[in-house]
Amino acid sequence: MSVSEPTSMSSAVATRYAKAIFGLAKDEGGMSLLETDLQSLENILEVSEDFRTLISSPMYSRAQQESAILEISKKIRISDMMRNALCLVCSKRRLYILPQLIDEISAYIAEDKGEITVSVTSARELSEDQNRNLVKTLKNTIGKEIKIKATIDQNLIGGLIVKVGSKMIDSSIRSKLENLQNIMKEVR
Numbered sequence: 430m431s432v433s434e435p436t437s438m439s440s441a442v443a444t445r446y447a448k449a450i451f452g453l454a455k456d457e458g459g460m461s462l463l464e465t466d467l468q469s470l471e472n473i474l475e476v477s478e479d480f481r482t483l484i485s486s487p488m489y490s491r492a493q494q495e496s497a498i499l500e501i502s503k504k505i506r507i508s509d510m511m512r513n514a515l516c517l518v519c520s521k522r523r524l525y526i527l528p529q530l531i532d533e534i535s536a537y538i539a540e541d542k543g544e545i546t547v548s549v550t551s552a553r554e555l556s557e558d559q560n561r562n563l564v565k566t567l568k569n570t571i572g573k574e575i576k577i578k579a580t581i582d583q584n585l586i587g588g589l590i591v592k593v594g595s596k597m598i599d600s601s602i603r604s605k606l607e608n609l610q611n612i613m614k615e616v617r
Contacts, residue, residue, distance in 0.1 A: 450514050451463070550589065
């Protein structure tokens with residue numbers, strides 16, 4: 430088998446590990462600790478190119494990855510349960526699934542809380558009022574508590590792209606300009 434498994438296979442692997450980690454945390458009453466661990470791991474993935482390389486490069490051995498995870502866990506104060514789970518993932522040469530694993534566990538936590546995470550991409554950061562109005566509108570439409578995962582893409586020019594599960598609403602100016610351009614091509 431190649432080092433980079435197909436996305437669907439790695440997604441299935443991440444789902445199995447996520448389900449086990451979530452179940453263990455829930456059984457042990459460690460849900461808030463699990464959420465803190467996930468946030469710490471997301472933060473380090475976001476800021477550290479070295480960490481992203483560590484989890485994705487086949488050049489590192491199991492022992493090297495595990496040793497690094499142990500040190501990083503101490504540094505960012507990951508719980509024993511999460512540290513042990515990550516070491517297990519390392520021993521199976523599957524540390525590359527970490528971003529998917531975080532997403533899967535977060536989805537289990539959100540479902541347990543009756544929340545849904547909505548990805549919102551905007552051209553610039555939304556104000557508090559815009560954010561509050563968006564959450565209120567989405568909550569009324571979907572009927573669940575809303576947690577927004579915001580990203581900025583200045584190429585949108587303006588507007589929003591909102592993703593809820595497999596549904597996407599693209600009201601960006603870039604998208605509208607592209608649609609207009611396509612219509613004009615058809616007119617020729």
